[in-house]
Amino acid sequence: KRQLQNFADLDLVAGEAGPYDFVLADLGVSSMQIDNPERGFTFKYDGALDLRLDPDSGVSAAERLRELEEEELIGMLVENADEPYADRIAKGVMQVFSRGGNIDTTKQLAAVIEEALAFLPEKERKQAVKKSCQRTFQALRIDVNSEFEVLYEFLDKLPQTLKLSLIHISEPT
Secondary structure (H helix, E strand, C coil), X not given: CCCCCCHHHHHHHHHHHCCECCCCCCCCCCHHHHHCHXXXXXXXXXXXXXXXXXXXXXXXXXXXXXXXXXXXXXXXXXXXXXXXXHHHHHHHHHHHHXXXXXXXXXXXXXXXHHHHCCCCCHHHHXXXXXXXXXXXXXXXXXXXXXXXXXXXXXXXXXXXXXXXXXXXXXXXX
């Protein structure tokens, strides 16, 4: 049975049996991870705010939130998820911490988001909170797992692992 490896380890895998005719990368998140409340990928059920694809490495999303400054959190929410209420959500997170509180569970983070969006008209609020929760959890998952960095490293190593590199990226003229 072959052990799963990170995309960034493409050169290690290719060294074993490469070069390859093609490489197929599954960039999705497993529904088994999302559906398990203990992994912290969903706000539908209460669970630890973890979001790590490998729970044995790195820091959890709860720990990461505590490390961030307000401006960094706003930037992460915008860059990783195009969150329109990033400033309000970040301010809400920071207020919890400044009062000595914690955001250690998925429901606690969802409650902070719901409170941050309390200014919205009631008829829009439920859907907006749901969407903002989805985007916030996505942004944190991307950050905690360094998903962009891993993808960039994979793409950087990809041409060397193919038999015939047909990849040519040029600037538009």
